[in-house]
Amino acid sequence: MTAPAALARRAAPVFACIGLLAVWQVASLVLKNDSFPTAIEAIRAIPDILGDKESLINILASLRRMALGFGVAVLVSIPLGLLMGRSRAVAAFFNPLLMVIYPVPKAALMPIIMLWLGVGDITKTLVIFLGVSLPVIYHSFEGAKAVEEKMLWSGAAMGLSPGQRLVRIVLPAALPEILTGCRTGLVLALITMITSEMIARQSGAGNILFNALDMGQYDTVFAMIIIVGAMGICLDAIFERVRARLVRWSEPQFDMPLSFS
Amino acid sequence: MTSQLRSTSIMLGLAPIVLVIALWQSLVSFGFAPAVLLPPPGYVFSRLLQQLMTWTFQQEIAATLIRLFAGFAIAVVLGVSIGIAAAASPGINAVVRPIVRVLAPLPKVALYPALLLLLGFGHGSKITLVAADALFPILLSTYYGASTVEQKLIWSAMAAGTPRYEILFKVVLPAAMPSILTGCRIGLVISCIVVFLAEMITSTDGLGHVLVTAARTFQAVDMFVPLITISLLGLILNVLLGAVRSYLLRGFPEA
Amino acid sequence: MKVVPSRSSEWVKPVMPKKPASAIIEIERVSQVFQTSARKDHVALSDISLTIEEGAFVSILGPSGCGKSTLLYVVGGFVNPTSGSAKIKGRTITGPGPDRGPVFQEFALFPWKTVLGNVMYGPRQQGVRTTEAEAQSRALIEMVGLKGYENFYPKELSGGMKQRVALARTLAYHPEVLLMDEPFGALDAHTRTRLQNDLLNIWERDRKTVLFVTHSVDEAVFLSDKVVMMSKSPGRIREVIDIDLPRPRRRSELLLDPRYQKYVVDIERMFDEVDETGALL
Ligand SMILES: Nc1ncnc2c1ncn2[C@@H]1O[C@H](COP(=O)(O)OP(=O)(O)OP(=O)(O)O)[C@@H](O)[C@H]1O
Ligand SMILES: [Mg+2]
Numbered sequence: 001m002t003a004p005a006a007l008a009r010r011a012a013p014v015f016a017c018i019g020l021l022a023v024w025q026v027a028s029l030v031l032k033n034d035s036f037p038t039a040i041e042a043i044r045a046i047p048d049i050l051g052d053k054e055s056l057i058n059i060l061a062s063l064r065r066m067a068l069g070f071g072v073a074v075l076v077s078i079p080l081g082l083l084m085g086r087s088r089a090v091a092a093f094f095n096p097l098l099m100v101i102y103p104v105p106k107a108a109l110m111p112i113i114m115l116w117l118g119v120g121d122i123t124k125t126l127v128i129f130l131g132v133s134l135p136v137i138y139h140s141f142e143g144a145k146a147v148e149e150k151m152l153w154s155g156a157a158m159g160l161s162p163g164q165r166l167v168r169i170v171l172p173a174a175l176p177e178i179l180t181g182c183r184t185g186l187v188l189a190l191i192t193m194i195t196s197e198m199i200a201r202q203s204g205a206g207n208i209l210f211n212a213l214d215m216g217q218y219d220t221v222f223a224m225i226i227i228v229g230a231m232g233i234c235l236d237a238i239f240e241r242v243r244a245r246l247v248r249w250s251e252p253q254f255d256m257p258l259s260f261s
Numbered sequence: 262m263t264s265q266l267r268s269t270s271i272m273l274g275l276a277p278i279v280l281v282i283a284l285w286q287s288l289v290s291f292g293f294a295p296a297v298l299l300p301p302p303g304y305v306f307s308r309l310l311q312q313l314m315t316w317t318f319q320q321e322i323a324a325t326l327i328r329l330f331a332g333f334a335i336a337v338v339l340g341v342s343i344g345i346a347a348a349a350s351p352g353i354n355a356v357v358r359p360i361v362r363v364l365a366p367l368p369k370v371a372l373y374p375a376l377l378l379l380l381g382f383g384h385g386s387k388i389t390l391v392a393a394d395a396l397f398p399i400l401l402s403t404y405y406g407a408s409t410v411e412q413k414l415i416w417s418a419m420a421a422g423t424p425r426y427e428i429l430f431k432v433v434l435p436a437a438m439p440s441i442l443t444g445c446r447i448g449l450v451i452s453c454i455v456v457f458l459a460e461m462i463t464s465t466d467g468l469g470h471v472l473v474t475a476a477r478t479f480q481a482v483d484m485f486v487p488l489i490t491i492s493l494l495g496l497i498l499n500v501l502l503g504a505v506r507s508y509l510l511r512g513f514p515e516a
Numbered sequence: 517m518k519v520v521p522s523r524s525s526e527w528v529k530p531v532m533p534k535k536p537a538s539a540i541i542e543i544e545r546v547s548q549v550f551q552t553s554a555r556k557d558h559v560a561l562s563d564i565s566l567t568i569e570e571g572a573f574v575s576i577l578g579p580s581g582c583g584k585s586t587l588l589y590v591v592g593g594f595v596n597p598t599s600g601s602a603k604i605k606g607r608t609i610t611g612p613g614p615d616r617g618p619v620f621q622e623f624a625l626f627p628w629k630t631v632l633g634n635v636m637y638g639p640r641q642q643g644v645r646t647t648e649a650e651a652q653s654r655a656l657i658e659m660v661g662l663k664g665y666e667n668f669y670p671k672e673l674s675g676g677m678k679q680r681v682a683l684a685r686t687l688a689y690h691p692e693v694l695l696m697d698e699p700f701g702a703l704d705a706h707t708r709t710r711l712q713n714d715l716l717n718i719w720e721r722d723r724k725t726v727l728f729v730t731h732s733v734d735e736a737v738f739l740s741d742k743v744v745m746m747s748k749s750p751g752r753i754r755e756v757i758d759i760d761l762p763r764p765r766r767r768s769e770l771l772l773d774p775r776y777q778k779y780v781v782d783i784e785r786m787f788d789e790v791d792e793t794g795a796l797l
Contacts, residue, residue, distance in 0.1 A: 012358065012359035012362075013359045013363050016360045016362065019360070033379070035378040035379075036375075088270070092274050093274065093276060093277055096274035097274075097277040097281070100492055100496065101492070102450055103450050103492055103494070103496065103499070104495070105454040105457045107461075111472065111473070112476075112484050112485070115298055115481060116294075116298055116299070190368050191370055194370055195370050195462075198373075198462050199458075199473075209374050213377070213378070218378065221374050221375065222375060225371050225372060228368055228371040229367045229368070229371060232366045232367045233363060233367060236366030411624060416594050416612065416620075416624070417620070417624045417685070417686075419594075420612045420613070420617055420618050421614060421617075421686075421689050422614040422641045436626075436627075436628070438628065512626075512628045512629065512671065
């Protein structure tokens, strides 16, 4: 590919952002709705939010819980998923349970868990943990299932124990799929975080959004949407970089990100 | 799989669910958790059955289902058509790809306040949110499926005299069907989740609203009922989609 | 066991007197250059000219990567040549059309259609009414020896059966030229010979023009009137050999025929030469 073409490709998402903001600007100018500020007004309100110490601390605290929930979920889910992928019994054991849990909105567990554990960090982190685990388990499971039997046979012939085979053969072979799961999980962590804050209405980005909505500060609502959106896009972009570096050997599957809710 | 193997694996699969319920029961029985916070499972399930019989609860389910299906249907129509178009035309691809790159990882639920402001607190905003969330997995898997259609299938159809635009419907769409249905499965689960959350955040009806009402009055039993209901709905819809899938993909290997 | 109809005598008609040869396909100075990802030009075909007469069975033989498939795709209209032109009956080829029917090594059957559905696809596309298309298709399926398999899906068939369906699907819309790209390449030796015999019977019956790409020298000699030997990169025609063997051909007789043996040996030797020069380049 030629250099200018490559440049255009990399810059395309930036143009897309600008284009979307422009569409927003025009739409709000045309609609002339009081509760629909223009893009420029919303962008102007961003510094106010980020300048406010309390909301900044709130947002950072949310992000810390998110990172913790995500990290623990990944550490637990990958081994479980890999085991399920390589052992029929383990898969048969866990699959139905996971199928039952899958359609339950994890953020909706917030009120119940709050009832038991209070509104502290543990509750919020636990909900994020639950939200992230399922896609990571699922993708690790699929990845491990797809590992070629012959690779494992040759591993066994070389004298690797079952545990060693799981770590030395299955894990690297399933890595592309696992990372796809982690990428989904990361966006999901953000979503769960915000949703649970919207439901619990205690603190954090989700809370700021709805407080502003209740108080009729529409600029702040839309500014917050931009901030949250930017967080999602940046997290995804960073993770994509890491992923591409880790699994350079594998064919790129999706060059567009997948997201769950 | 032999029937014996299958029944063993079903037994194995039921085991953890039974275990969870047993653990739940024993937590209550041995007094680790007060029944106000954790009602015993028998109580919860009888309450569920009782609720399912009442007209009001059925209406809550109906409200949720309407939003779920409307949003999901919009997502399927948009996702499949944009996905196919992006795979078929380089021009559309050049526009769609960067936009999708930006919008897919965006937490759609953050848009909900904006949707409320623009579309009001009724069905519209919730349906739009469901559609926005379910759209991307469907769009992406359609695109993936459509852009990896075996070139020689297309050539075979063209040689038999199929005009270019018909190729999209007669070859690309059916050939991408396995991938599209995978996307739909993900989109359906997402729809279940999102519709419930939207109803929890602001609503006057629907299963999510039932949960929030119960939470306000600390009725633990009534908090479990809508959660179990949405889980059952998700399972049933998944089974239905599975049936549609195995019918539509009857010719495909590994379907 | 399913018995494929033997080459019964009704299929083997006496040799028709050869019509005065008229060209059906003319390939004129065709070159095909691909751009590789490293921004380098890759010459797949260079300055190919070839005329194919109506009703002839022509095989293209050559080492892997010499551009056989590319040449076939140019005639099929699936790729446009970088320069030069290919003509069918005097008209320049600009795209695929039902006058040229491809049969690919990968079968390329529609997995969502049954055997009957696959074979009916072409006639339906040509506007033949459903009942009529179905009757024709059933007859064709029987002809390729798959009676009873009409409602099977491709995944339920063996490789050889899939290739029979692919052939029937193409024959169903009556193309004037068959373009076959290593159609038997993915099959085992036994199935391969059976399909070669069947193809020959079908061809001897209705004398369609066939352009047949293969790796196998015996296959080329056994089937063809003419063998086009290509040489490796950049793709050129090395030689065109007329195969002057009587028809109808029978495998058992031909294998003992010294003329057949000589063709095979000569062409095999030429193949080795072509491949070595390719390797040296
Ligand atoms: N779409 C393409 N882009 C770039 N190069 C191509 C493309 N198609 C074919 N080539 C190149 O053109 C050359 C000829 O390819 P072609 O497939 O025609 O060979 P072939 O003789 O059919 O080989 P084989 O016997 O292995 O099928 C090869 O070197 C191949 O790498
Ligand atoms: Mg080839």
